[in-house]
Amino acid sequence: MPYALFCNDAQISKAYPSESDVWKLAHRSGLVVDASADEERPGPRRVLDNDYEIKPCRVAEGEDPARNKAEADRQSKIELELNS
Template identity: 50%
Template sequence: MPYALFVEDHQISRALPTEHDVWHYADDAGLVVDSLIQDSTGKPERVLEQGYSIREAEPEEAAPLPGLEMPKRVA
C-alpha cells in the first residue's frame, strides 16, 4: 500500500511506495522538526509539523489538491 502526506484530511502529496519515502519528501519540504521528546539514544525525536500526517493512500488519490503548493524550506 502506498503512503502520502496529509494536512488534516486532505492528501497534499502524490502517493509514494513506502512510508519512509514520504518522510524524506516531508523532510525535503521542511516539514520535519526536532521535538523536545528524546528517543532511547537521547537524540531529539523527529516529528512532522503540527497538522501534518503520513497515512496510507490509494494510488488513484495521488494528485495534490488544486492550487495547494508545498511550503518552501526555511533556511
C-alpha cells in the same frame, strides 16, 4: 501499500511506495522538526510540523508510486547539484 502526506485528512502529496519515502519528501519540504526526548524514547525524534501526517493512501487512477519516487529523487539530485 502506498503512503502520502496529509493535512487535516486531505491528501496533499502524490502517493509513494513507502512511508520512508514520504518522510524524505516532508524533510526536503521543511515539514520535519526535531522534538525533545520523552520517557519512551531517549534522544531527539523527528515529527511533522503542524497538522501534517503520513498515512496509507489509495493510488489515484494512472498514478504510479514508484514513478513518483523516482521523479522526487531526480528532483532532489538536481537541487543538490544546483546548491553545490
